Amino acid sequence: MPPPPEPVGPPDYVGVGAEGAGGAWWHRLLLAHPEIGAPPERSLDFFAEFCDRECESADIARYHRRFARAGATIAGEWTDRYMHDGWTPPLLRRAAPEAKLLVMLSDPIAGYRASFAERSARRAAGGRITMTDAADRRNYASQLARLRRWFDPERILVLQYERCRSDPLGQYRQTLRFLGVRDDFVPRRLSGAVRRAEALSVAALLRTPVAESVRRRALVRLTGRPDPTGAAPALWPDLETALRTTFEPELRALRELVPELEPALWPSFSGDGG
């Protein structure tokens, strides 16, 4: 007699953003928890196609089938473009109205610089690349405000990458409590010895002359970001000023939406009085 099918249903949690902010790293840490499960793909990117056609009930059922509990207590996914893709929040609300949402943010200017480095390399290889969306994707306040039209603020946990790097265990436990699972679990990668080894690896990667693409891949694997210290070099003055002009209103709005946010942790804005 075949075993009964594993229960499926809407995800219990969905990581929705932001792009390039370290969400994949955080999700890998969450998946080390014995009560948390996810589909095998790094990110499902399930809703992208519904920018071009209506999302039907059958599509939602197909989404639910991706979340077999398989012994885990809760299941979810993390696709860090959901928050930026303007058509996705109402679909997420339809498909997973009870889901808890996770958002990881990081210094938008440091993120733009990292994106610039990565896209410059692709452009040099002949790709037809633009930069406008690299800024658009970091308009955190506008995206978060839009998300809150469909989800109560209590259902959204906003994390800050830099805080997760400096206090990973504290932030990890906060995330576990938000998700409603045991909060006394420590993944091996967050144990003291592994973290010390990781810090040494990161420092070595930052100073060793290796190909930039190799360095970036290794840093992303270790820390979730190609520039874990936010140390990608500043761009030229006109561009840096334009970035600040663009992001400062967003940051002001973000501080109103998320009072616990610590702008001082974002090197590009740390001189703004916190």
Add this chain to the structure above:
Amino acid sequence: MARGRQTTGPPDFIGVGTQRSGTTWWFGTLLQHPDIRPPRERRKELHFFNRFAWQEMRDADIARYHQRFPRRPGQLTGEWTPRYMHNFWTPRLIRRAAPEAKLLVMFRDPIERFRSGVPKERSVDAGRPVDAIVADAIERGRYASQLERLRAGHETAQILILQYENCVADPVGEFQRTLRFLGADPDHEPRDVERTRGRSQAPSKKPLWPDLVDALTASMEPEVRRLAAIAPEIDVSLWPNFSHLARANAPAA
């Protein structure tokens, strides 16, 4: 008729936005004026500043930009590249390259702009993923944020805000307003301004479904509210997808 030696220099005006909002029609109508001339290449859109997302703009680049704008004494010249306003790095560069230029912005109901912009981009850039096109089209509707960014480096009086729907309803009046702003003789009457507007794209527009309408409204409504507050010349009641905001703000009778 302007006479005298031809010189080059910074443009007198630059149209900076927005895509699929009637800017080709309006630029073409401006060029009917005997004292207004296009860039050297006779192209409306130079896209000159796009490249400076990747490299610093040098003084030599600015000199090259100026060479694109020949004119004789008494003539005005300029260009209109709708994405300048959307490209966050461009307003500051315009300020450097053409500090005295007057800026023109044409706004249109942002959902109608979206409906027109997506099929247009798909037709001109078939290799680009549709989700990237749609995400970009939503961002282009962030009018208030773009205008605030523009005003961060330019005086409000240096920017003329036009509304497509107003230009359709009163083309001659809005044309004369544009000419006055540019400092051209406003008594010139354009020829057959209705005909040059081009055909309606409505038949090729795809109907939107309820989830997408909700999403677009949620994205754009805060921007439209702010735009109405910072640019009182915008009449929100003319935008079919946002006219409810005008009714909500109307004083009680």
